[in-house]
Amino acid sequence: MQTNVILSIAKKEIMDNIRNKWIILVSVMFALLTLVVSYFGSLASRGWQDLGFTISGMANLVTFLVPIIALMLAYAAIIGEIERGSMNSLLSLSATRFEIIIGKFLGLAGVLCFTIIIGFGAAGLMIAANVSNVNYADYGIFIGATMLLGLVFLSVALFFSTIFNKRSTAMGGAIFLWFLFNIILPIVFIGLLAATIDITKFALGNPIVVPDWYHALNLFNPTSVYSSLLTIAIGPVSSMNASSMIPAPAWYSSGLLIGVLLAGIIVFFVLAVWRFQRKDI
C-alpha cells in the first residue's frame, strides 16, 4: 500500500469539492443555522443563548442534515466515477482498488469534517463572544459527535456507491437510507415497544420501564446513538424522535456509543472495500 497514492486521491477529492464550492456552501449553511438557532431558538428569552442551549437546539437539525449531507457527498464516489469513465483511467494506473477507496474515504471525510468544524466552529466562536457562560468542552464534544455521525453515513454511502450499477439508483438508495434511519426505524422501534409493553400501567402514572432489547435495537440506528451520546456526554438533548424522549439505560456509556459509531464506520467501509474489489468496471 502506497501512502502517497492514497494522499493524492484524498487531495483530489478535497480539491474537487473546493472547486465546486460544496465546502463553502455547507460550511456557511451550518454556521447560519447555528446562529439562527442560538439567536431565535428560544421562546423564553431573546438574543444569544449559551452554547449548551445551542447544542440542544442544533441536535435535532444535525440528525436530519448531517446524514443527508454525508450521503449526498459519497453516494456517487465510486459509481459516479465508473459511470463517467474516469475510474477506468484511475484503475489503469498502478493504484490498487484498496488505495483508491481509502483515498476517497479520507478525502470525503476531510471535506465533511472540515465543513462541520468550520461551520459550527465559526458560529460557536461568534456565540461565545456574545454570551458570558461558555462551555467550550461541551461544544467540542458536540462537534466531535457530529463528525462521527457524519462519518458513519459517509461510510454507508460509500458502500452503497459500490453495490449499485447506476448513479441514479445509488442516489435513490441514499435517500431511502436517510428515511430509514430518520423516520422509519424510530417509528418501527417505538411501534414494537408499544406493542410489547403494558400501556395501561404507563397511563396510570407508573414509571415506564423500557426493556433492554429496545435500547439494544436503537444501537443499530446511528442517529439514535448520536442523540444518546450527546445526552450522556453533555446533558439532556431535546429531540423530535420519540425514541430519544425515553431515558438512556444505565448500561449506555459514552465509550460504548462512540464505539458503536466507530464500528459503523469500519463495518460499512470494509463492506465497501469488499464489494469494490469484486466489481467489474
Added chain:
Amino acid sequence: MATQLVKCPTCKTTITVSGESGEKIFLTCPQCNQKGAFIIPEEKSAKTMGTNEATIEVNGLTKSYNHFTAVNNVSFAVKKGEIFGFLGPNGAGKTTTIKAMLDLIHANTGTIKINGIDVRTHGKEAKKYVGYMPEKVAFYDNLTALQNLRFYAEIKHAPKEECIHLIEEFGLGDTGKKRVGKFSKGMVQRLGMARAILGNPPILILDEPSGGLDPRGVVLIRDKILEMKKKGTTIFVSSHILSEIQEICDRVGIINKGLLVAQDTVEGLSKKLNLKPQITVTVGSMSAKIENAVKKLPGVDSVKTQGNTLEIVCDGTMKAKVILAISTAGGNIQNIQTKEPSLEEVFMRYTEA
C-alpha cells in the same frame, strides 16, 4: 534500447529509465532531487525486453456475463516495439478484452501478462508499464487540464514538469484555468492521449484513440503513436478507422462475437483469404479484342470494363503479362494503377455473419 523502472532510494518515487543494456544512466529524482546512477542490467534487458519477446501476452481469456460470453478463449501476443491493431465490429469484445488486460474486469479464465508480470495476480506491478487511453475519455470536470494531469502524474510518479510540456504539445496550452468540464470532446480526447503517454510508459493501450476528433486531431494522435513507436513503445490500438490501422499497424487481430478470428499482418491475412490486388488500366480506345485478350490470361479472376478503363482482379505477379496482352491487342495504355487488398476487405470477410 531497454526500459526499466527504478525506485529512488530516498523518496521511493518510481523513475522510468531508458538505455542500452549495460549502459550507465545518471539520474536526478524529480521528487526529491536525489542524484544517482543506474546501470541497465544486461541479463534482464535481454530477457524481458528482447525484440522478439512478447510484452503483452493474453492466453485463453474468457469473460462471461450471466449467459453471454463477451470474450471466448482469446489468445494473442504483442511483441516489443510493435503496433498491434485490434479490430472488430461493435460489441465484438474489443473493450472487454482491453478491460481484462488492465484488470478492470475480472476474467473467468485465462492469463494476461504485461512484461511477463501476471496482471491478475500482480496488477499494481504490471500496470506500472502501461499507459491507457479508454474509449470514453473522462477527467475530473471541476479541475483544469493541468490539475488533472498533475493528479495522474502523482499516482504514476511521473515528473510534474512533464504535464505542462504535454499540455502544450497537445494544443491545450491556452486553456489556463478553464475547467475540463467546459472542454470540447476533441480537447478531452487530446488530453486523454496526453494522460496515456504521461511518464513515457513502455506499453500503450489505446481504445479508439481517434474517436470524436477532427482531422487535425486525428493526424496529431497518429503522429504521436508513430513517434512513440520510434521510441520503442509497444502499442496496442483498437480502432474503427481501418485505413488508419492499416497505415500504422505492424499486425492486426480481428475479433468477432467474442472470438479472435484472425491475427497477422494485413498482407498475411489477405493471402490467407486469397484476396488479390486490383489492377486498373486506362487505354486510349477500348475494344472487345483488348477485353478478351485480358480475360483469356491464366490467373485473371475477373475483368470489368467501364468506358476506357479495365478493372482486373488477378495475382500480383500478373501485372507485366496484363500490360503485354493489352499492348498486343492494340491497346494504348495511358494509365495503370495497382490497388492492394485493403484491410476493409479483410475485415469484412472475417466479420461477415
